[in-house]
Amino acid sequence: MADDTVPTPEVPAANHIYEGPALEPLAALDRFLAGVERRAFVTARIATGNADDAHDIVQDAMLTLVRSYANRGEQEWGPLFHTILQSRITDWHRRNKVRNRLRVWFGRRDEDDEDDPLQNIADGRSPDPPAQLKDKQAMAALESAVGRLPLRQQQAFMLRVWEGLDVAQTARAMQCSEGSVKTHYSRAVHALREQLEDHL
Amino acid sequence: MASENKFLQDAKRVLDAAESNLDAGTVARLRAARRQALEQGRRQPARARPGWLLPLGGFATAGIALAVAGLLWFSAPNGNFMQTGVGDIELLTAQENPDFFTELEFYEWLEGSENAV
Numbered sequence: 001m002a003d004d005t006v007p008t009p010e011v012p013a014a015n016h017i018y019e020g021p022a023l024e025p026l027a028a029l030d031r032f033l034a035g036v037e038r039r040a041f042v043t044a045r046i047a048t049g050n051a052d053d054a055h056d057i058v059q060d061a062m063l064t065l066v067r068s069y070a071n072r073g074e075q076e077w078g079p080l081f082h083t084i085l086q087s088r089i090t091d092w093h094r095r096n097k098v099r100n101r102l103r104v105w106f107g108r109r110d111e112d113d114e115d116d117p118l119q120n121i122a123d124g125r126s127p128d129p130p131a132q133l134k135d136k137q138a139m140a141a142l143e144s145a146v147g148r149l150p151l152r153q154q155q156a157f158m159l160r161v162w163e164g165l166d167v168a169q170t171a172r173a174m175q176c177s178e179g180s181v182k183t184h185y186s187r188a189v190h191a192l193r194e195q196l197e198d199h200l
Numbered sequence: 201m202a203s204e205n206k207f208l209q210d211a212k213r214v215l216d217a218a219e220s221n222l223d224a225g226t227v228a229r230l231r232a233a234r235r236q237a238l239e240q241g242r243r244q245p246a247r248a249r250p251g252w253l254l255p256l257g258g259f260a261t262a263g264i265a266l267a268v269a270g271l272l273w274f275s276a277p278n279g280n281f282m283q284t285g286v287g288d289i290e291l292l293t294a295q296e297n298p299d300f301f302t303e304l305e306f307y308e309w310l311e312g313s314e315n316a317v
Contacts, residue, residue, distance in 0.1 A: 030238055036232045038219045051226070059233035066241025132263045136221075138214045161208050193207050 016153055025070050032077050041086055043158050046143050047089045047151070048096075057092060061085040082163065082173040086155050093151050145195045149188055152176070156184035158191065 037058060044054035061084045069080050144156055152174065159170045160181075170185075171178045300307075 026238055026242060031235065033234045033237070034231075037223055037234055038227070039228055041222070041226065042215065042218050043270050055226075055229055055233065056231065059237060062234055062237035063240055067244065070241060100258075139218045140310075142211060142214050143218075158215075161212055189204065189208070192211070193204070196211075197207070 001131075025074075026056075026066075027064055028074055029070055029077070032074065032081075033065070036078075036081060037062070040081070040161070043085065043162070044089060046146050046158070047154060049147050053092060057085070057088045059097055061088050064088075079169060082165070082169075083161065085176065086159075086173050087175070089155070090151065133179075136197060141196060142192075145192055151189060152180070153184045153188035153191070156181050157188035160185050 040058045040061065041054050044057040045051055048054055048057070061081060064084050065077065065081050069077065073082065083158050146157060149157065155174050156170060159165045159173055160167075165173065167178045167185075170181045172182060295299075
């Protein structure tokens with residue numbers, strides 16, 4: 001992971017008025033983001049069902065963290081990043097709802113919605129095809145089932161189960177009460193167990 | 201409870217596998233996005249809004265509302281408005297053909313000349 005990080009930017013010339021975050025946190029921020037970006041992407045992909053939108057959401061969340069919170073303490077970055085990411089996902093759902101309504105009103109269907117036959121061709125380069133196929137099937141089933149949950153249940157499940165946040169941390173990330181988190185989480189687990197017991 | 205814990209562990213394992221099995225293209229794209237975010241953040245940090253902007257915005261809105269209310273309150277009522285309005289209502293609700301009103305002066309002249317005869 002260390003060689004994956006971005007080199008620390010050069011120190012600006014003495015006569016240049018530098019207004020950005022202190023350079024020292026940038027290296028730490030780079031390490032932090034390198035550690036969370038993949039999880040963030042998977043979370044966003046499950047929430048949106050679309051890799052391109054997931055990339056946009058993750059990039060936006062990273063930029064917001066760097067621009068607005070680089071000077072905060074490192075221990076604050078994790079909770080802040082979760083909050084920003086979940087907020088961006090919620091925004092995406094709101095925009096998507098409006099877009100879908102407009103599509104219904106105008107009776108249009110995007111060409112992107114058409115099935116791409118290339119996506120159905122199996123990838124033959126896997127080193128252990130049976131194991132990876134099993135993982136892929138389980139992942140596809142889980143992604144699909146989590147993606148069908150209402151957004152708040154989805155967020156509570158991912159933050160509690162995958163990110164390992166406790167109820168209070170999850171409530172802060174979702175910007176709701178702890179009681180709501182408990183309700184959403186409980187409903188999510190119940191629904192997913194019913195659908196996935198045979199797949200996992 | 202034991203089966204629920206097992207289910208949750210399995211779900212976490214599948215999600216971990218999804219994270220580690222991301223394809224090279226996705227990983228490269230994420231790395232590029234991170235570099236871009238760090239570079240942009242370094243060049244254009246978010247500027248904090250001065251605290252006095254919020255009350256200033258409130259005062260400006262209240263001022264505009266007061267000005268509009270004052271204009272409405274102190275502007276002189278137009279007496280012709282009601283008269284014109286009542287005249288228009290008479291025209292609109294009348295049973296006669298609209299052509300009758302366009303030639304009203306002619307009928308008035310005709311009535312006057314018949315009386316004279």
